[in-house]
Amino acid sequence: MSAWIPDWVHRLPLLSLLRDAWPEHAREWPTLPSLQLAMARAGVVNHAGHPVQLTAYSASSAMAYERSVFDLAQLPVRENNWHDFFNVLAWMMFPRAKAALNAAHCLDRGPALSGRRSRRRDKLTLFDESGVIVLTADPALAVLLRGFRWRELFWQRRNAVLSAMRFLPFGHGLCEKALSPYIGMTAQALLLPVSEGCLNGSDSSLRQATDERLAALFTQDVLPEDLLTPLPLLGIPGWHADNAQETFYDNTQYFRAARSGSPAVLAGQSERTHTGRI
Numbered sequence: 001m002s003a004w005i006p007d008w009v010h011r012l013p014l015l016s017l018l019r020d021a022w023p024e025h026a027r028e029w030p031t032l033p034s035l036q037l038a039m040a041r042a043g044v045v046n047h048a049g050h051p052v053q054l055t056a057y058s059a060s061s062a063m064a065y066e067r068s069v070f071d072l073a074q075l076p077v078r079e080n081n082w083h084d085f086f087n088v089l090a091w092m093m094f095p096r097a098k099a100a101l102n103a104a105h106c107l108d109r110g111p112a113l114s115g116r117r118s119r120r121r122d123k124l125t126l127f128d129e130s131g132v133i134v135l136t137a138d139p140a141l142a143v144l145l146r147g148f149r150w151r152e153l154f155w156q157r158r159n160a161v162l163s164a165m166r167f168l169p170f171g172h173g174l175c176e177k178a179l180s181p182y183i184g185m186t187a188q189a190l191l192l193p194v195s196e197g198c199l200n201g202s203d204s205s206l207r208q209a210t211d212e213r214l215a216a217l218f219t220q221d222v223l224p225e226d227l228l229t230p231l232p233l234l235g236i237p238g239w240h241a242d243n244a245q246e247t248f249y250d251n252t253q254y255f256r257a258a259r260s261g262s263p264a265v266l267a268g269q270s271e272r273t274h275t276g277r278i
Contacts, residue, residue, distance in 0.1 A: 002082055004029045005179060012178040013239050014132070014169045020203065021089040029080045035088050042092040046073045047103035052091065057084070062125075063105070070106040082179065086172035093207060094170060097214035101128060104218050123223050129173035132187040132231060133210055137196045138164040145189065146229050148258035151249040154235045162237055166199060168210065174233075181234060183254055189231035190214075230256075 006027055009016045022030070022038065036054050044052045050073035057076040068074045075091070077084045091098045101124055108121050117125065136142050138160055144153040154161060169175055174187055192213060198206060217223070232254050234240035242248045249255050 002080060004080070008179060012181045012233075013236075014167070014178045014233065015175060017167075017169055018086075018089050018093065018175070020207075021092040030085070032077065032079060035077070035085075038092060039088065042095060044091050044095045045099065046070060047099045047106075048073070054088070066102055066105040069102045082176045083172060086175035089175075090170060090172050093168075094211045094214060096211045097170075097218060100215040100218040120221075120223055123227055124218065126188050127171065127190060127228060129171045130186075130188045131170040131228070132174065132189050132233070133168040133170055133214070134189045134191045134231070135166040135168065135194045135199060135206070135210065136164055136191065137194055137199045139193065141165055142191050142193070145191065145231065146226070148230075148256065150232065150235055150255040151246070154237060154243065155246050155249055158237050164196070164199065166194075166206070167236060168207065170214075178233075181240070183234060183251070185233050187231045187233050188228040190228055 004026070005011070006025060009019055021042070032054050039052060039054065046052055046069055048070075052069065052073050052075050054077045055068075055074045057078040065076055068076055075088070077088060104124055105121055108118055134142075134145065141153065141157060141160060141164060144157065169178075170190075171187065177185060192210065194206075194209075198209060235243055235249065235255060237243065240248070
């Protein structure tokens with residue numbers, strides 16, 4: 001059993017963005033009934049439109065877990081468990097995307113007979129566990145991120161990042177790691193272009209529009225090869241005290257250069273959008 005951390009929202013800015021899903025400053029673990037009530041208020045349903053019910057964790061495999069949500073609208077949850085707590089919050093933050101992602105696992109036409117996940121499911125799982133949505137109103141910033149040009153992005157274009165980019169948490173495994181942030185902490189970024197007006201709108205409208213776009217993306221039979229790109233989280237301006245100094249970005253073990261010819265570099269050289277613009 002993990003200990004409850006009352007000030008968990010302050011451990012990393014990534015976590016503070018979850019306040020809308022769970023704004024209460026409880027002194028102990030939330031009960032399943034309280035989480036269930038919050039899920040109901042958020043209108044969380046599975047792919048078939050049935051309200052998702054939280055149940056005690058008993059899934060025997062990853063696919064059994066997915067089928068429980070897809071077939072029975074039952075989400076297995078371990079009590080007093082950070083990983084599952086953040087997964088519940090992700091369902092409340094991005095209900096359409098999470099339902100579409102669940103359906104994608106269950107309807108996948110990959111090599112089911114081999115017992116292995118398809119490449120599509122691998123990508124979806126990676127994003128579900130470690131994903132961060134990067135919204136940007138400046139295409140040049142997306143090029144720098146995909147090109148692993150970290151110093152140029154986070155230091156030289158620091159003000160532009162602060163004004164023209166937003167980083168939204170999705171991966172519940174990543175949120176669990178954010179309770180004890182460490183140098184080397186890396187997310188899988190999914191970049192979406194947005195208009196300046198949308199980026200500067202309300203948090204709820206931006207999140208809803210993002211949720212809808214992710215849901216549409218996850219229903220595609222073939223996902224883009226460059227769907228995800230690594231993102232060293234603690235390099236984001238303001239996300240680590242030491243990144244107020246340029247020398248923070250000298251750590252090439254953390255802020256690594258891209259391999260020549262990698263999908264991220266090729267995408268950065270010719271940035272394109274996969275899902276349109278909000």
